[in-house]
Amino acid sequence: MFKLIKDTLLSQAVTLWGVFRKLFVKADTVQYPDEQPYMFPRWRGRIILSRDPDGEERCVACNLCAVACPVDCIALQKAETEDGRWYPEFFRINFSRCIMCGFCEEACPTNAIQLTPDFEMAEYVRQDMVWEKEDLLIDGVGKYHDYNFYRVAGKQVAGKDKGEALNEAEPVDVRSLLP
Amino acid sequence: MFTFAVGSALSIASILLAVIVLAAMLIWVERRMLGFWQERLGPNRVGWFGIMQVVADMIKIFTKEDWVPPFADRLTFVLAPAIIMIVVLMSFAVIPFTPEVGVIDSNVGVLFVLAMASLGAYSVMLGGLSSNNKYALLGSLRAAAQMVSYEVFMGISLLGVVVLAGSFNLREIVETQADGWYIVPQFIGFLIFLIAGVAESHRLPFDIPEAEQEICAGYHTEYSGMKFGMFFVGEYLGLVLVSSLIAVLFFGGWLGPAFLPPIVWFSLKAGFFILFFILMRAALPRPRYDQLMSYGWLFLLPLSLLNLLVTGAVVLVSTTATM
Amino acid sequence: MAEKAKAEINIDGVTYEVNAGGNLLQECLSLGLDLPYFCWHPCMGSVGACRQCAVKQYRDAEDSAGLMTMACMTPVQPGARISIEDPEAKAFRAGVIESLMISHPHDCPVCEEGGECHLQDMTLMSGHNYRRYDKKKVTHRNQYLGPFINHEMNRCITCYRCVRFYNEYAGGEDLSAQASHHFTYFGRHRDGTLESEFSGNLVEVCPTGVFTDKVFSENYTRKWDLQTAPSICNGCGVGCNIAPGERYGELRRVVNRYHSELNGYFICDRGRFGTGYVNDAARLATPLDGAGKELDAEAAGRQLREIAGNAIGIGSPRAGNEANFAFRKLVGEENFHAGYSDAEHACMQLAAELAGDPRFHNPSIREIEQADAVLVLGEDVTNTAPRIALALRQSVRNKALELADGANIPRWQDAAVRELAQQERSPLCIFACGATRLDDVASDRVIDTPSGLVRNAIELAGRIDASAPEAATAPRAAESHEALERVAGQLLAARRPLIVAGTSSGNIDLIKAAANIAGALQKRRAVRENHGGTAAPVDLCLLTAEVNSMGLHLMTRQENSLGEALRKLNSGEAANVIVLENDLYRRAPHAQVDAALNAAGKTAALDLLPNRTTAKADLALPVTAFSEQQTSYVNYEGRAQLAYQVHRNHGAARPAWQWTGDFEHFRQALLDCADSVAAFAKLGEVLPDTSNLPGGIKVPRQSERYSGRTAMKANLNVHEPKQTQDPESALAFSMEGVPPRRDATILASSWAPQWNSNQSISKFQDEINGPLRQGHGGTLLLEKKSEGGEFKPVPANGDGGGLELLPAFQIFGSEELSSRSEAIRARMTGAYLAISSADAEQHGLQQGRGVRLSGGGIEAIALTCIRTQMSPGAAALHVGDAEIDYHGLGTRVELAPAEAPEGRGLGELIVSDLAQAREER
Structure with a gap:
């Protein structure tokens, strides 16, 4: 009987009191847009495509962001420059579908795709929520300052011959019989 | 000649107006209070402190498409929300706000309130049934069972007060409390009435008939626009009604020290309980349906009967002693 | 094949029944267990080069220490106890993969293999994450390997699969392992086009991205993004199973689709790289009238039916059965003519007659590989039915396998078997007018003019059995007598001899001669085996020229040749003509075609690309390419196979059968064909069993990881269109449905958890190299007659001028x-x-x-x-x-x-006996 009263009435009363006390606690609400909230650098907002420190597009059109995207709102097509660099012929994000989950950024092997603290993306026309590469590509490196995929990977591109990537030895002379 | 006498046209009109406006305002009050209790601000943009939010909501609700689903039973579907408005407003007829203000001075005031509350069940049931939607049907089934069950203890819990006052007339019940509120002798009755009152008006934590997380929105799943608005305002009217009844039955109605006029005392008492109900909504989680039913029938019913028995015995003994 | 002996072995405490003769790796994979490997290939056996499939083997139940052993090199011993999960074995495999990855170039994002890479799968499966080795990576320079194949040597893990396939399996000579130790390099002696007709298979054989598909790379899409459906290659009459993949409305690539009886794991480069025409901008997209004005579909259909009123129809060997049948129905059987040349028409008549002859058996590719003495009669197999040439190359290895059996070496011990056999091969004799690409494995060659080949062949038949018809004139070359004597002996001695001929050259006498040789063999074998009674049929492989030559033949009357059609038009017997998917100028003398088309009142032509016939048509209707339609084809052995639609139609193109308006659904066309044409009675069997797809559930064409669904078309309209419905087949143009890994009835692209590469096919096979589980291998349509035919008299072919x-x-x-x-x-x-x-x-x-x-x-x-x-x-x-x-x-x-004509020169013509050596390539 006492247990029942304790469970049904006393605990409820304690809860009620606990919640009631919140009346005298300062609210957490930030009065946006009168007050601008502080956006942390790792906030997951509008998506951009960055460039490497040499100013080249970082995106190599590997499609990993597209496949990681849970709402399938990224579509792109690989193309290749004369010297062997891969780049996206088009890169499209349908922001009307995007849920800002950041999986694309997690998946990106070249740090190309990054989420930024900007979240003010409302549009009156839904079609304007579809962003192409021209809209996404920025001129900077974004959050990751020094990474350049082609300096690490073994693929040969203009300005980086075989054997010049990270930890690579000179190309082998297959005609040599030396050990 | 306009006087604030019981039953005068002005009295009726002002009560109706005040009650409906109050109920509408409560929507805003509740949202803001919930906000504070949840460490946020609540609606504060429209008008001063957001007070015009209600007006904005009204404009929205009135201009919304008045839509009846093609698969619904049209007549019942339209009728159901009106019923709740009507029966709750009718209940206010017997509430004694002050010695002067009131609609009728009925000898069977308590019974009238209970009768109207019973009719309220039809609104919810018919609304759900006519929607022809499985969530609405589930909601109305739950509502029917819940309301029928809790009416029982609600009625029995009031009998203690009736026995003490010796009258079903709410005005007389208030007057008999001049030398002591019934909250003291009828504390258990008060608790049961409080719980049953929440259940009757199916407010949180007993909003099982509309439990959004389980059955969409229960009986009013298919409702929108003004018809939904009537259910919505009906709920708040019920809230005001239950609070008023508690004030009248257990806290001496308009009675209080003379530095404040009776209507203020009444409003303060009723307002306290309105805020208390909002706090309950902010704090308490919803029980399971079976918990609600077994709690009612296995705990509240015996308790209320016991309460009535003891009250009756004490009254019998005391009256026999004085005679 | 005899029932295989079974043995019980214990793997990680569970007892399994496996094939007694196999190796542990193969049997583990057959059981569906995950055991990493690289150098082993189901078709090429084991060499034990990569050390990745290490397992623990225990002596007996008491042995707890065990012995590390390479599963691919260890024969199954009855009662053996092994462990895959043993911590030491796992650590060993992790160590192996770590050392294989030491010089891997960290370029998966820009590698075409990424996402379907066996190396990625095995790295993950073996548990290697970070490169701990802090020394330099070995690097290599790449080579230009021609327009088909990309080379990125840094990715190599030296499993030797490429050279084992290219040199040993496919007989290529210009790819080799070079340099030594950890510098090993796989490439040509210098930059240049890979010569083998099967070089494209390197893409699938290479477990990583050293050899990738250059054509695909230009329009690259990851495997998971390709919309794929089972299809049939349209390159020749073999009917290899392929899996074309589509993305953004374009056919992106073709890969092999496993079929245990036909193509197995390999297809030729024509099939792999020859489908770009589907994306051609010049495709017919709308119905056109003679003046080049565009018509709407309804008007076009009406005009077609008007023309059909008094028309003859000319069918197409490259259109499916349903298309040919629908047009036969439209113009009437008596007005429906074959769409190949008259010479080929005659050859097809004979080929079909021989296919029904109980003395002969038209072998599948798997059966061809089992032949231990082969005679190729006048057919340039490498260029007309390349996949058969690859099979013939395997047939000469039967001698090696026999030797291995004798020496008690398991057949899958690839290196050992080759070492044992050295240059010993089963006999392969080639009758040809010049050198062929199979000469390097041929034991005998008879080189003569076409009529000379016929004379030689008749002589050979006579030497096998004296009752065969005599040649009008004896072979001219004296040395060929000796060769013929030898070949006759080899064919007679063989356990399973095979005669290969074909219709491509249109030389009916050669087919007759082939039939006589096979008939003579069969007669002698009957005498030998059971003293004059009937013997097992002899393999006589008659190759048809195009994907549905056989299907078209079965639908046309004997007298309805193309020449007859042109005659009818010229003589005015028929007013109009409807040409189905055919360029008549490729089939008959231009003058005759011109005359007939000019004489015809109205000409309707249906095709996918504009050609000389559609240019002359009064009504040109666009039809779908092979990957845009569902249809059935009949291959050289009479096997009907169903190809599914992979992607949406090009423009207003429709499958040809839809244009006639007689059928609403594909199923109706197919079943009506099965009911109306006697030879197609069993055609209905090619339709998939959908009993395990209840309630309209379908098999998805897209993988579960198909990406970009809500963005692909968002540039056109942000409101996504409804997914295309497919009322015609059991497949859906979506990701939803019963994935094929639970039901391999319709298997396009194989995928299994942890197995993203094409190696995942083992998860769908009954056993390694066995049929696909619940798979549909097609239906053999041709019935054998009860009576065997007679020898065919071959007319003497007199000499003439020139x-x-x-x-x-x-x-x-x-x-x-x-x-x-x-x-x-x-x-x-x-x-x-x-x-x-x-x-x-x-x-x-x-x-x-x-x-x-x-x-x-x-x-x-x-x-x-x-x-x-x-x-x-x-x-x-x-x-x-x-x-x-x-x-x-x-x-x-x-x-x-x-003067030399303008345009293409001889370029990179690959023939082995060009007179003046080209500039060294």
Whole structure:
């Protein structure tokens, strides 16, 4: 009987009191847009495509962001420059579908795709929520300052011959019989 | 000649107006209070402190498409929300706000309130049934069972007060409390009435008939626009009604020290309980349906009967002693 | 095949029943267990090079220490106890993969193999994450390997699969392992096009991205993003199973689709790279009238039916059965004519008759591989049915396998078997007018003019059985008598002899001779085996030219040849003509076609690409390409197979059967065909069993990881269109449905958890190299007659003036549609005439210069191609991009020198006996 009263009435009363006390606690609400909230650098907002420190597009059109995207709102097509660099012929994000989950950024092997603290993306026309590469590509490196995929990977591109990537030895002379 | 006498046209009109406006305002009050209790601000943009939010909501609700689903039973579907408005407003007829203000001075005031509350069940049931939607049907089934069950203890819990006052007339019940509120002798009755009152008006934590997380929105799943608005305002009217009844039955109605006029005392008492109900909504989680039913029938019913028995015995003994 | 012996072994405490003769790796994979490997290939056996499949083997139940052993090199011993999960074995495998990855170049994002990479899968499976080795990575320079294959040598893990496939399996000579130790390099001796007709398989054989598909890379899409459906290759009459993949409305690539009886794991480069025409911007997209005005579909259909009123129909060997049948129905059976040349028509009649002859058996590719003595009669198999040539190469290894059996070496011990056999091969005799690409494995060759080949073949039949018809004139060359005697002996001694001939060259006498040889063999075997009773049929493989030559033949009346159709039009017996998916100028003398089309009242032509016939048509209707339609084809052995639609139609193109308006659904067309045409009675069996797809559930064409669904078309309209419905098949244009890994009834692209590469096919096989579980291998349509036929008399073919003309086929260029693909065009040559040095000298012709051919009243100019091993008196004409009116030239041509024609030269013509060595490639 006492247990029942304790469970049904006393605990409820304690809860009620606990919640009631919140009346005298300062609210957490930030009065946006009168007050601008502080956006942390790792906030997951509008998506951009960055460039490497040499100013080249970082995106190599590997499609990993597209496949990681849970709402399938990224579509792109690989193309290749004369010297062997891969780049996206088009890169499209349908922001009307995007849920800002950041999986694309997690998946990106070249740090190309990054989420930024900007979240003010409302549009009156839904079609304007579809962003192409021209809209996404920025001129900077974004959050990751020094990474350049082609300096690490073994693929040969203009300005980086075989054997010049990270930890690579000179190309082998297959005609040599030396050990 | 306009006087604030019981039953005068002005009295009726002002009560109706005040009650409906109050109920509408409560929507805003509740949202803001919930906000504070949840460490946020609540609606504060429209008008001063957001007070015009209600007006904005009204404009929205009135201009919304008045839509009846093609698969619904049209007549019942339209009728159901009106019923709740009507029966709750009718209940206010017997509430004694002050010695002067009131609609009728009925000898069977308590019974009238209970009768109207019973009719309220039809609104919810018919609304759900006519929607022809499985969530609405589930909601109305739950509502029917819940309301029928809790009416029982609600009625029995009031009998203690009736026995003490010796009258079903709410005005007389208030007057008999001049030398002591019934909250003291009828504390258990008060608790049961409080719980049953929440259940009757199916407010949180007993909003099982509309439990959004389980059955969409229960009986009013298919409702929108003004018809939904009537259910919505009906709920708040019920809230005001239950609070008023508690004030009248257990806290001496308009009675209080003379530095404040009776209507203020009444409003303060009723307002306290309105805020208390909002706090309950902010704090308490919803029980399971079976918990609600077994709690009612296995705990509240015996308790209320016991309460009535003891009250009756004490009254019998005391009256026999004085005679 | 005899029932395989079974043995019980214990793997990680569970007892399994496995094949007794196998190796542990193969049996583990057959059981569906995950055991990493690299160098082992289901078709090429084990060499134990990569050490990745290490397992623990225990001596007996008490042994707890165990012994590390390579599963691929360890035979199954009954009662063996092994462990895959043993911590030491796992650590060992992790160590192996870590050392294999030491020099891997960290370029998966820009690697075409990424996402379907066996190395990625195995790295993950073996548990290697970070490169701990802090020394430099070995790097290599890449080579240019031609228009088909990309080379990125840094990714190599030295499993040797590429050279084992390219050299040992496919007989290529220009890819090798070079340098030594950890510098090992796989490439050509210098940059240049890979010569093998099967080089594309390197893409699938290489477990990582050293060899990737260059054509695909230009329009690259990851495997998971390709919309895929089971299809049939349209390149030749073999009917290899392929899996085309589509993305953004374009056909992106074709990969092999496993079929245990036909193509197995490999297809040829024509099939893999020859489908670019599907994306051609020049495709017919809307119905056009004679003036080039666009019509709407309804008007076009109405006009077609008007034309059909008094029309003859000309069918197509490259259209499916349903299309041919719908048009036969439209114009009436008596007005429906075959759409191949008259010579081929005659050959097809004979081939079909022989296919029904109980003395013969038309073998599947798997059966061809089991032949231990082969005779190829006049068919340039490498260029007309390349996959068969690859199978013939495997057949000569039967000698090696026999030796291995004798020496008690398991057949899958690849290196050991090859070491044991050295140059010992099963006999393969080739009758040809010149050198062929199979000569390196041939034991005997008879090189003569076409009529000389017939004479030799008749002589051979006589030597096998004296009752075979005699040759009118004996073979001329004296040395061939000796060879014929030898070949006759080999064929008679063989356990499973095989005669290969074909209809491509249109030489009916050769097919008759082939039938006589096979008949003679069968007669002698009957005598030997059971004293005059019936014996098992002899394998007689008669190759058909195009994907549905056999299907078209079964639908047309014997007298309804193309020549007859042209005659009817000329004589006014028929007013109009409807040409189904056919360029008549490739099939008959141009003059005759011109005359007939001019005489015809109205001409309707249905095709996918504009050609000379559609240009002349009063109504040109666009039809779907092979990957845009569901249809059934009948291959050379009479096997009907169903190809599914992969992607949406091009423009207003429709499957041809839809244009007639007689059928609403594909199913109706197919079943009506099965009901109406006796030979197609069993066609309904090709339809998939959908009993395990209840309630309209379908099999998805897209993988579960298909990406970009809500963005692909968002540039056109942000409101996503409804997914295309497919009321015609059990497949859906979506990701939803029953994934094929639970039901392999319709398996396009194989995928299994942890197995993203094509190696995942083992998860769908009954056992390694066995049939697909619940798979559909097609239905053999042709019924055997009860009575065997007689020997065919072969008429004497008198000599005449000039040189005997025969067609020269090229894998890249001879097939009509694939030759419209960009990738194939990069390898095509101009029209050339191959002749012997003697003839060249006599006519004053020079290598690479022009030659004027005259015959049949017309003249043509081609490039001269002098070949040292060409038979004098024979002139093999390659028509290039159908530039020359081959049929108009007749059977004999006179030659004269001329200026070299403009356009393509001989380019990278790959023949082994070109007279003057080209500049070293």
